[in-house]
Amino acid sequence: xxxxxxxxxxxxxxxxxxxxxxxxxxxxxxxxxxxxxxxxxxxxxxxxxxxxxxxxxxxxxxxxxxxxxxxxxxxxxxxxxxxxxxxxxxxxxxxxxxxxxxxxxxxxxxxxxxxxxxxxxxxxxxxxxxxxxxxxxxxxxxxxxxxxxxxxxxxxxxxxxxxxxxxxxxxxxxxxxxxxxxxxxxxxxxxxxxxxxxxxxxxxxxxxxxxxxxxxxxxxxxxxxxxxxxxxxxxxxxxxxxxxxxxxxxxxxxxxxxxxxxxxxxxxxxxxxxxxxxxxxxxxxxxxxxxxxxxxxxxxxxxxxxxxxxxxxxxxxxxxxxxxxxxxxxxxxxxxxxxxxxxxxxxxxxxxxxxxxxxxxxxxxxxxxxx
Numbered sequence: 001x002x003x004x005x006x007x008x009x010x011x012x013x014x015x016x017x018x019x020x021x022x023x024x025x026x027x028x029x030x031x032x033x034x035x036x037x038x039x040x041x042x043x044x045x046x047x048x049x050x051x052x053x054x055x056x057x058x059x060x061x062x063x064x065x066x067x068x069x070x071x072x073x074x075x076x077x078x079x080x081x082x083x084x085x086x087x088x089x090x091x092x093x094x095x096x097x098x099x100x101x102x103x104x105x106x107x108x109x110x111x112x113x114x115x116x117x118x119x120x121x122x123x124x125x126x127x128x129x130x131x132x133x134x135x136x137x138x139x140x141x142x143x144x145x146x147x148x149x150x151x152x153x154x155x156x157x158x159x160x161x162x163x164x165x166x167x168x169x170x171x172x173x174x175x176x177x178x179x180x181x182x183x184x185x186x187x188x189x190x191x192x193x194x195x196x197x198x199x200x201x202x203x204x205x206x207x208x209x210x211x212x213x214x215x216x217x218x219x220x221x222x223x224x225x226x227x228x229x230x231x232x233x234x235x236x237x238x239x240x241x242x243x244x245x246x247x248x249x250x251x252x253x254x255x256x257x258x259x260x261x262x263x264x265x266x267x268x269x270x271x272x273x274x275x276x277x278x279x280x281x282x283x284x285x286x287x288x289x290x291x292x293x294x295x296x297x298x299x300x301x302x303x304x305x306x307x308x309x310x311x312x313x314x315x316x317x318x319x320x321x322x323x324x325x326x327x328x329x330x331x332x333x334x335x336x337x338x339x340x341x342x343x344x345x346x347x348x349x350x351x352x353x354x355x356x357x358x359x360x361x362x363x364x365x366x367x368x369x370x371x
Contacts, residue, residue: 033091035071035122037131038082039104041114045137046080051108053078055133057087060119060173061098070100082132096124102131103174105191112138112196138192165219165236168250171202172210178236179212180348181250187221190235197241205244214245234362255347256368258308259288263295263352263366268334270362273298276327282335284366293318293339298332299325302339311358313345338363 035057053075059068071087087102094100100123103116114135121127167180169189176199179186189195198217207213218240265273265282275281275298284295286306293306293315304318318339325332341363344355350368355361 036086040081041135055085055104166216168212169215170212194241195238214248216242259286262369267365298328
């Protein structure tokens with residue numbers, strides 16, 4: 001009996017020693033985080049087998065720097081919407097003080113077809129790890145053609161018809177802008193038409209994000225409703241990308257002076273101004289020494305004060321004579337209303353644009369005339 005007890009104790013002791021002696025360092029499993037969701041769009045359009053969906057998780061905390069990509073997923077032949085995705089990221093990359101968002105786009109047949117037009121916040125500042133994205137359709141090349149620029153009456157979208165455009169292009173944090181040579185004002189570039197070819201060429205050029213590079217393309221300027229409010233904005237449409245011109249830059253262009261220049265009104269409220277026979281042309285002159293505005297609105301002379309600095313311009317205490325001219329009153333009312341609403345300006349060579357604010361709507365265009 002004692003022999004059996006001794007043998008049992010010996011076996012138990014050996015088992016415990018074996019368990020303790022074979023202990024190895026624990027290997028921690030790598031921790032990851034994930035943002036999941038779906039991509040869809042409202043249009044009743046089927047995707048082809050060649051479609052590609054690209055989704056990105058980005059650090060969008062800084063407006064003056066490119067958005068940092070923390071995770072991305074590329075889904076080929078995704079089928080039809082809704083399309084599920086999962087972005088796996090390293091939690092060590094997330095700072096609760098920063099902002100993060102998810103964006104997506106769909107390319108089909110080599111053309112950009114759908115794109116995120118709003119930021120979808122995730123992970124911090126009260127946002128979770130779920131993002132259901134509803135993309136906006138973009139127009140294919142040739143869709144939404146505009147009337148010729150010299151048309152007497154422009155459509156709400158139309159600012160200029162397609163023509164060869166050369167200027168400086170830059171891309172930063174999912175936003176692209178274009179500044180035509182001879183102009184001081186840049187415009188956002190719509191992500192449609194042949195835009196994707198332009199963006200890819202820019203990204204492959206080796207320039208730093210946000211740096212300008214000279215480009216040439218066939219395109220248009222269209223005025224469209226803004227995504228951020230009750231107003232419209234001008235966008236550049238790339239119909240056909242031609243080439244990069246990395247070794248070139250726009251030449252310096254002489255600009256007309258804001259003050260002491262005879263500015264002839266050529267467009268107001270997106271309509272070309274035509275002077276009726278026998279009437280005096282509408283114009284504006286800003287005195288450089290007395291800060292007085294004077295001119296002709298189409299029927300009556302007007303006068304008042306103005307204040308201007310590098311980019312802002314505001315008129316005050318405008319008054320006018322009281323003649324009646326039925327054939328010119330529509331232009332006069334529109335011109336005086338544009339002056340009253342002016343808050344900013346841009347001079348592009350010999351053209352003065354009156355705006356309702358920085359990066360705002362164009363209220364009127366005037367051309368310099370040297371008498």
